Amino acid sequence: MNSSIWIAFKGMLRKELCVGFRSRTRWVVMFMFAVTMLACVSLAVGGMGLPVSVQAALLWILIFFAALTGTGQTFTDEAQQGTFLLLRSYGQAQTVLFGKMVFMFLELLLLTLVIVPLACVFLNIDIAQPLPLVAVLLLGLAGIAGAGTLVAFLTLSAKVRNGLFFILMLPLLLPVFLTAIAVTTAALEGRFAAVSWLFGLALYDALLIAGSSVLFDYVWYEA
């Protein structure tokens, strides 16, 4: 990789980490949203012994909606704080895209580290095979971050942003969502999760990231 691009990427990521972790309100909203949803689901199902497939589906619904609550704001925050023009003059499209994408992935990882243990407690989830679960969580989050960064930028000039981000993201991520639920079910049941599922998920993530990378130039330089 060209060293100047690498340096610019590191600078962008450092900036995202500094600004992102300083923005307490967003973090609090994201985590509280996840905890509230989890509490609602747990209260609703009570002490019912849920089938493993339902547990897996609920886990991914929690991750998915909590993730989308916080991540759609990444470019809107820049625009509201008046740093968007500075960002455009500082960085090349790819540097900005991948800096924000990697930060979004790390952000989602932290969120998942909170959600999964809480879900295990409140939904009585037993994990029979942790490794496939970790793999599918990482791949699922990569898919969300891969598509989420581009879609967050697309919604920047829209009249209504919040609902729109969900509407645009859901269909793009449904293949990730369905595959992740299937692999998670297998991991919770202790069945051997087919490697082909994880491979398919990784391939789809790669497609989303490559698509975002190619298309981002067209919107970034014309914004």
Place this chain on the structure above:
Amino acid sequence: MLGAIIIILTLVLAAAVFFVVPPAEGLGYLVRIIYFHVPMAWVSVLAFLGSAWWAVRFLRSADMLQARKSYLSAQWGLIFALLATVSGAVFAKLTWGAFWNWDPRQTTIFVLLLIYGAYLTLHAAIEEPERRARVCAVYAIMAFLTVPFLVFILPRLYFSLHPSPIVNGTGLAMEPVMLIVLLAAMADATLMYIWLLQRGLRSGKGREHV
């Protein structure tokens, strides 16, 4: 001219479906639905492909006409997909006993409806024409990247009651007359799509925005 050809072809096909095509083994006259369902599904995928193609051309040329073609194609693709979904659900009710059971093919078409519904929502949510055209073109291409997964991979991961032969060509034993009528119906639907697209472009002529 094209409109007249479509009307004549449609009437001939309707007559063929009701009076010439024999009942299918196991399905009886229910098989008539496929002469509507399959062409609608075919032309919706064609329209989505067209939308992505014109979106690419717009991004490369910044020609607003390409953006309008992409938008119209997505719009008609969504309508054709909706008709394919409804006709498929009726067929499912009559043969499997339920309108909807999240069969992989139903899941696929439902996701396609969501994608292009989202595309039209995005189109409606941005006011500035140039920006809207660019953003929608990017989403149309991004959305189309999911189509191979949804159409070719996802249905193969799950058990499906949906007959696959027409779609993937593994060979349905169709009588020649049935096959000819089906192919003619697909050609008719394709002509309809082209005509609707031309009409949409003519009605939007002179407009600066998409």
